[in-house]
Amino acid sequence: MLRSIRRVLCLLAVLACWFPGFAGAQSADVEKTGHLFVRVYFKDLRLAHQIAASIEPTESNYKLGYLLLEVSYDQYDRLLASGLEVEIDPEAADRYARLNRSIPAYSCYRTVEETFTAAQALVTANPTLATFSDVGDSWEKSIGRTGYDLKVLKLTNSAVTGSKPKLLINSGLHAREYTPVELAMRFAESLISGYGTDADATWLLDHHEIHLLLQSNPDGRKKAEAGASWRKNVNENYCGATSSNRGADLNRNFAFMWGCCNGSSTNACNEDYRGPSAASEPETQALQAYMAAIFPDQRGPNLTDAAPATTSGVYIDLHSSGRLLLWPWGMTTSVAPNGTALQTLGRKLAYFNSHSPGQSVGLYATDGATDDHCYGTLGIASFTFELGTAFFESCTYFTNTLLPANLPALKYAAKVARTPYQTPAGPETVTVSLSAGSTAPGVAAGTNVTLTASVNDSRFNNTNGTEPSQNITAAEVYVDTPPWGTAPAPIAMTASDGAFSSTSENVTVSLSTAGWSAGRHILFVRGRDAANNWGAVSAIFLYISGGSCTPPAAPTGVTATAASTSQVNVSWTASAGATSYNVLRSTTSGGPYTQVGTSATTSFSDTGLTCNTAYFYVVQAVGGCASGTSAQATATTGTCPVGGNQVLTSSA
Structure with a gap:
């Protein structure tokens, strides 16, 4: 049946070319879109991900057992030649013809103009943290029409000088993909709004640079905003000046290995048309030039040359859809020279957004793509995020699922930009907390403050293979000067359970703030695994109020006793x-511990607890300022009632 449909469609296409008046006899999906909507069925997710890596799905609900693709005749032929079950879907063509894809129907996404206005507003309000610079022209502007400037929003604290590692994020290369630009803008806004209140956002902007190319295909984006399913730029020299299929696919136009591997089309009317020559398009030229301007070339000229392990810089190209996280190569199935390190970082990033990690090559090669270019020409760790489930993603999904899952991934990419081929192999530091002083006005100088954190070496997405993890062997904290700073002074932390013996450890240290200056201090925490990999830094603020004091000694003799299924009594010796x-x-x-009460005596009753649950307690003595924490005591509340006797346990 499928072969019959294919033969009929090919015959119709030939007749339409010979007899223009015959065009009205074409099937509804060809008439309305110039392409075919097809369902491609799969039996396992690995095959589905390979399909999605080769052709970005219009819809990628993997639970349905098929992907909906909008394809050219050439792509349709290639899918059939791959032995896949492919079904033309005229209902989808009709549905998308009726769908309101214009921006007003998607209130969560900003237009080109609104994006640029928002970026400029960040700069105006934060001139020491942000700049917004013209780096090139869209095709329309390059030929003297109105068009658009291509603009990069650069985030860094200009008051902190010196060489800084860089994260470059490109968004909007394919016009109809709404989520990438909005995600990039929300990421920028989260960093700026967090500066001075969120310790990680603060040190990232102080010590790193974040570069965001927003709306890298603005001419095409305006077509999409008006409701067209537009992918390419709008170059009128290809496929006819007024054709809705005109333009070049900018993500097949980059110079590195351009047109090398049968991974792009020579048909100017196809969606993956690579252009007449490498980097023929002004949008491509602008991004290539910007990459070369901010990243030094750190890789040799041969395909087998690896970039040094100490290479600095990360590049991310945001796309949709397919829920994939990809790295080079896309133009060959061969593993890139830095493939192991790229895989490690890719699996780490995919841990946050739950996208499937893998090499960019899918069912067949894709050449002339941005990630292959940035890695191939400069040696930069490069990745493509295929976000979400649709080109025109619903605002509900974007706001509730895509955004909260991907902001942490981008933040982690920024954290490891200094050494992306090394740091991701190390453990991640999470849930950093302080016993006191994490908010202003803070604690008096001299107060002993307990710092706790969790260090984990197993936070990887192991969908396609398993990333090695090791036991934690050390953790340390730096006060005000980070590990890469001048004369850093590490303070060792200890395992809360007394021994470093697993891939995830709670760690702690008691910090004396005697002699600390009043104001805000930043604590940088990191961990090391058994393979001697130091992981990414996480930070927290510690505030010191004016004045100083000498704290009392920490309480001794702390005991915890379960009094019932919902109460534990804690007692200690006076300090x-x-x-x-x-x-x-x-x-x-x-730990980490949370304060649950204050007592003027040497006992405390903790109520409202959950039955049959172990609770761990420490106590601080307060006399003008707080002491360090006591030794830990534990108690388990009574067994949940099921008709028998309750069992109560306690320990010191």
């Missing part, structure tokens, strides 16, 4: 000079 005591609790041995 000289203490006027009150802070009681802190955790459900994990070694």
Whole structure:
């Protein structure tokens, strides 16, 4: 049946070329879009991901067992030649013909003009943290029409000088993909709004540079905003000046290995048309030039030359859809020279957004793409995010799922930009917390503050293979000067359970703030695994108020006793000079702990607890300022009632 449909469609196409008046006899999907909407069926997710890596799906609901693709005749032929089950879907063609794809129907996405206005507003409000620069022209502007400037939003604290590692994010290369530009803008806004209040956002802007090319295909984007399913730029020299299929696919036009590997089309009317020559398009030229301007060439001239392990810089190209996270090569199935390190970082990034990680090559090669170009010419760790489930993603999905999953991924990419081929192999530091002083006005100088964190070496997406993980062997904290700074002074942290013996450890240290200046301090925390890999830094602020004091000694003799299924009684020996005591609790041995109460005596009753649950307690003595925390005590609340006797346990 499928072969019959294919033969009929090919005959119709031939007749339409010979007899223009015959065009009205074409099938509805060809008449309305110039392409075919097809369902491509798969039996396993690995095959589905290979299909999606080769042709970005119009819809990628993997649970349905097929992908909906909008394809050219050439792509349709290639899918059939691959032995796949392919079904033409005229209902989808009709549905998309009726669908309102214009921007007003998607209130969560900004237009080209709104994007540029928002970026400029960030610069105006934060002149030391942001600049917005013209780096090239769209095709329309390059020939003297109105068109658009291509503009990069650069985020960094200009008051902090010196060489800084760089993250470059490109968004909007394919016009009809709405989510990439909005995600990039939201990422920029989150960093700017977090500066001074979020420790990680603050150190990233102080010590790194974030470059965001927003709307890298603005002419094409305006076509999409008006409702067209537009992918390419709008170059009128290809496929006819007024054709809705005109233009070049900018993500097949980059110079590195352009047209090398049968991974792009020579048909000017096809969606993956690569252009008449390498980097023929002004949009491509602008991005290539910007890459070369901010990243030094760190890789040799041969395909087998690896970039040094110490290479700095990360490049990310945001696209949709398919829920994939991809890295070079796309033009060959051969593993890139830095393939192992690219895979490690790719699996780490995919941990955050739950996208499937893998090499860019799918069912067949794709050549002339941005990630292959940036890695191939400069040695930069380069990735493509195929975001979400559709080109015209619903605002509900974008806001509730895509955005919260991908902002942490981009933040992690920024964190490791200094050494992306090394740091991702190390453990990640999460849930950093302080017993006191994490908010202003803070604690008096001299207060002992307990810092806790979790260090984890297993946070990878192992959908396609398993990333090695090792036991944690060390953790350390730096005060105000990061590990890469001048004369850093590490302070060792210890395993909360007494031994570094697993891939995930809670770590702790008691910090004396004696002699610390009043104001905000930043603590940088990192961990190391058994393979001697130091992981990415996470940070927290510690505030010191004016004045100083000498804290009392930490309480001793702390015990915890379960009184019922919902209450634990905690007691301790008095500390000289203490006027009150802070009681802190955790459900994990070694913390992190949260303060649950204050007592003016040497006992405290913790109520409203969950039955049959272990709770861990430490106590601080307060006398003008707080002491360090006591030794830990634990108790398990009574067994949940099922008709038998309750069992209560306690320990010191």
